[in-house]
Amino acid sequence: MKSKELITHLFEACKDGRSVSQLHSQILKNGLISNSLFVTKLNSIYTKYSSLELARKLFDETPDRTVYLWNSILRSHCREKQWEVTLHLFNNMLSTTSTMSDKPDNFTVPIAIKACAGLLALRTGKTIHGLVKKNDKINSDMFVGSALVELYAKCGEMGDALGVFEEFPEPDVVLWTSMITGYQQNGNAEKALSFFSRMVMDEGLTPDRVTLVSVVSSCAQLMNLGAGKCVHGFTIKMGFDTDLSLVNSFLNLYAKTGSIRNARNLFEKMYEKDVISWSSMISCYAQNQKPDEALSLFNQMVEKRYDPNSVTLVSVLQACAAAGNVDEGRRIHELAKRKGCELDVSVSTALVDMYMKCSCIEKAVDLFKRMPQKDVVCWGAFISGYAQNGLANESLGIFRSMLSDGTRPDAVIMVKVLKACAELGILHQALCLHCYLVSSGFDDKVFVGAALIDLYSKCGNLENSIRVFEGMNQRDVVVWSSMIAGYGIHGFGSEAIRTFNRMIESSRVIPNDITFLSILSACSHTGLVEEGFKIFDEMVHKYQIEPTSEHYSVMVDLLGRTGKLDKAMEFISQKQVPSGAHVWGALLGACRIHQNVEMAEAVAKKLFRLDPDHAGYYVLLSNIYAVDGKWDSVAKIRNLVKEKGLKRTPGQSLIEVKSRLHTFSAADSSHPEFECISWLLRELEVKMREEGYVPDVDFMLHDV
DNA sequence: TTAGGGTTAG
Numbered sequence: 001m002k003s004k005e006l007i008t009h010l011f012e013a014c015k016d017g018r019s020v021s022q023l024h025s026q027i028l029k030n031g032l033i034s035n036s037l038f039v040t041k042l043n044s045i046y047t048k049y050s051s052l053e054l055a056r057k058l059f060d061e062t063p064d065r066t067v068y069l070w071n072s073i074l075r076s077h078c079r080e081k082q083w084e085v086t087l088h089l090f091n092n093m094l095s096t097t098s099t100m101s102d103k104p105d106n107f108t109v110p111i112a113i114k115a116c117a118g119l120l121a122l123r124t125g126k127t128i129h130g131l132v133k134k135n136d137k138i139n140s141d142m143f144v145g146s147a148l149v150e151l152y153a154k155c156g157e158m159g160d161a162l163g164v165f166e167e168f169p170e171p172d173v174v175l176w177t178s179m180i181t182g183y184q185q186n187g188n189a190e191k192a193l194s195f196f197s198r199m200v201m202d203e204g205l206t207p208d209r210v211t212l213v214s215v216v217s218s219c220a221q222l223m224n225l226g227a228g229k230c231v232h233g234f235t236i237k238m239g240f241d242t243d244l245s246l247v248n249s250f251l252n253l254y255a256k257t258g259s260i261r262n263a264r265n266l267f268e269k270m271y272e273k274d275v276i277s278w279s280s281m282i283s284c285y286a287q288n289q290k291p292d293e294a295l296s297l298f299n300q301m302v303e304k305r306y307d308p309n310s311v312t313l314v315s316v317l318q319a320c321a322a323a324g325n326v327d328e329g330r331r332i333h334e335l336a337k338r339k340g341c342e343l344d345v346s347v348s349t350a351l352v353d354m355y356m357k358c359s360c361i362e363k364a365v366d367l368f369k370r371m372p373q374k375d376v377v378c379w380g381a382f383i384s385g386y387a388q389n390g391l392a393n394e395s396l397g398i399f400r401s402m403l404s405d406g407t408r409p410d411a412v413i414m415v416k417v418l419k420a421c422a423e424l425g426i427l428h429q430a431l432c433l434h435c436y437l438v439s440s441g442f443d444d445k446v447f448v449g450a451a452l453i454d455l456y457s458k459c460g461n462l463e464n465s466i467r468v469f470e471g472m473n474q475r476d477v478v479v480w481s482s483m484i485a486g487y488g489i490h491g492f493g494s495e496a497i498r499t500f501n502r503m504i505e506s507s508r509v510i511p512n513d514i515t516f517l518s519i520l521s522a523c524s525h526t527g528l529v530e531e532g533f534k535i536f537d538e539m540v541h542k543y544q545i546e547p548t549s550e551h552y553s554v555m556v557d558l559l560g561r562t563g564k565l566d567k568a569m570e571f572i573s574q575k576q577v578p579s580g581a582h583v584w585g586a587l588l589g590a591c592r593i594h595q596n597v598e599m600a601e602a603v604a605k606k607l608f609r610l611d612p613d614h615a616g617y618y619v620l621l622s623n624i625y626a627v628d629g630k631w632d633s634v635a636k637i638r639n640l641v642k643e644k645g646l647k648r649t650p651g652q653s654l655i656e657v658k659s660r661l662h663t664f665s666a667a668d669s670s671h672p673e674f675e676c677i678s679w680l681l682r683e684l685e686v687k688m689r690e691e692g693y694v695p696d697v698d699f700m701l702h703d704v
Numbered sequence: 705t706t707a708g709g710g711t712t713a714g
Contacts, residue, residue, distance in 0.1 A: 044705070047705090068705070071705060071706080072705070075705070075706075106706085107705060107706055108706095110706065110707065111706080114707085141706095142707085143706055143707050144707095145707095146707050146708060147706095147707065147708095149708085150707080150708070172707095173708085174707050174708050175707090175708085176708090177707090177708045177709080178707080178708050179708095180708090181708060181709065182708095208708090209709080210707095210708050210709045211708080211709085212709090213708090213709040213710055214708080214709065214710095216710085217709085217710075243709095243710095244710080245709055245710040246709080246710075247710085248709095248710040248711070249709080249710045249711095250710095251710085251711085252710070252711065255711090274710095274711095275711080276710055276711045277710090277711080278711090279711045279712075280710080280711050281711095282711090283711065283712070309711090309712095310712075311711050311712040311713095312711080312712085313712085314711095314712040314713050315711080315712060315713090317712095317713080318712085318713075344713095345713080346712055346713045347712090347713080348713090349712095349713045349714070350712075350713045350714095351713095352713090352714095353713070353714065376714080377713055377714050378713080378714080379714085380713090380714035381713070381714045382714090383714080384714060385714090412714060413714080415714095416714075
């Protein structure tokens with residue numbers, strides 16, 4: 001008894017972590033280590049002061065273990081996310097001879113299940129679930145229920161999760177929240193919100209901070225800013241607005257929905273910030289076309305001694321890619337190496353993407369080859385990397401490698417492949433891919449439909465585009481824009497305008513800047529000047545969309561093509577257009593069509609200043625001179641290009657024969673059937689001349 | 705002694 005008093009006294013004196021080890025040595029000195037009651041009490045103190053090693057040592061030294069002691073050590077390992085150790089200990093617990101006092105109880109089971117969830121060990125989890133069902137007390141425990149729901153949700157088995165949930169006649173807020181979170185994390189935000197509504201409206205339960213986090217995440221997933229703002233109001237009313245996780249989830253909501261100002265305000269007013277807050281704000285800028293702000297925020301973060309994690313690096317890399325800032329990208333790469341996360345899947349994928357977008361193909365290839373494991377996402381970055389660098393055919397080759405590597409494609413990958421085919425204009429492959437999409441069920445995704453419409457129209461098969469378009473039961477702004485662009489490419493301007501009107505009148509879809517680009521270019525290709533200007537005006541005033549230099553160049557093209565060169569010039573100067581090279585390039589093209597040498601010279605002068613390394617503009621001017629017979633001017637430009645060391649990317653012709661792609665470029669005789677092809681061409685030329693064909697000499701390339 | 709939560713890559 002004397003020693004018990006001593007120990008009680010010591011426990012009371014133990015106010016913080018430092019005195020724990022003193023307490024420990026006192027216990028050892030007094031020979032109380034075998035007293036399991038005290039050991040247990042000491043163990044809980046160790047757990048509290050987070051010294052897992054000491055706690056574990058004590059546990060291992062104790063032969064006489066109560067459930068209380070087991071639970072304490074299991075929970076400690078679980079908190080440290082040591083899932084394997086936790087499960088291993090749990091198995092030890094099961095296999096040691098069980099008396100009534102050391103059997104796993106309703107406190108033990110949720111810990112073991114959580115470890116299964118952490119390892120995504122569905123099988124082991126199901127075995128434990130089987131054991132649970134035999135014990136009424138454990139089976140009806142709400143904590144056990146939540147843990148099971150979490151396990152099934154993490155493994156993507158929401159059906160099983162629902163089965164567990166429905167066994168409880170009166171689920172509490174935690175159990176409801178587990179279901180809501182489960183649906184949200186499995187990409188079913190609508191279901192998550194409907195469960196939330198049932199919980200609040202039907203059951204009259206009040207959500208807590210954790211529930212609200214999942215609800216806000218669901219709103220973000222659905223891009224529903226309005227609903228999210230309602231929840232924000234409620235949060236403030238409930239006094240939860242200082243909860244870091246919850247505020248971070250609002251930050252994410254504003255970031256995802258492009259509400260940069262809301263995000264920034266919230267971020268600046270935040271009572272406390274952590275890495276997640278900084279990462280979210282950086283990603284907000286990176287994903288909303290503000291890469292420079294993202295980079296500067298990252299530097300601020302580092303200055304303030306916050307430690308960026310791999311998620312932060314991924315977001316900054318995205319910003320580097322968007323800004324085309326390969327120097328900064330390399331710096332982040334070095335940082336990732338130093339932090340030892342260079343080869344994390346997400347980091348290396350972001351690096352591959354960044355290098356590809358900055359045209360450093362070799363760097364990207366090197367990294368890709370070194371990646372220890374490759375998933376769909378990184379294959380996707382690699383595939384579109386090639387396509388972005390003008391190597392669409394090679395990107396199809398990568399796709400084939402992916403398949404033979406045993407990686408199953410998903411809808412996003414398929415869209416990339418469709419885009420590559422569209423670039424190459426290969427119809428036969430398009431048809432095959434479409435079949436595959438139908439059989440795999442990817443074709444009901446809206447963005448896949450949009451890509452198909454684009455693909456068919458670029459392969460010259462507008463009928464199929466229309467068929468896909470009309471067959472869709474849901475159409476977003478991208479789908480409509482693709483269809484409008486399709487009509488435009490094929491020269492059906494008024495059909496494009498009709499579709500545009502149908503979109504606005506019958507489906508309440510709001511056109512965006514790209515929709516306008518498509519419709520304006522349709523007008524340009526069909527010579528619908530008046531209609532084009534009307535639509536341009538609507539864009540600016542009714543839809544409040546600020547025209548980009550691309551919009552301006554389409555307008556210049558529209559005027560220029562129809563011969564209104566002066567008006568085009570006037571349009572550029574009068575609108576105080578941000579005169580990017582595109583705009584003047586369009587005008588130079590128009591000068592070429594209408595052979596206006598004088599204006600061409602003036603325009604080219606501006607262009608050579610704006611974009612001095614663009615070989616295409618020199619070629620255009622040289623061709624204009626050539627048509628006019630000004631051969632000395634042609635020669636002058638030719639020398640200029642030589643001096644500057646500019647190279648034209650050679651044009652290529654592609655043809656698809658029996659689903660094999662054949663490519664040809666100027667003065668290229670490398671095709672195995674070159675002789676045969678040349679012979680056939682000569683035959684055709686003779687026949688064409690016999691039919692009265694006169695070649696257009698103007699277009700003979702006096703190439704530089 | 706328990707529990708459910710927030711940021712990322714194509």
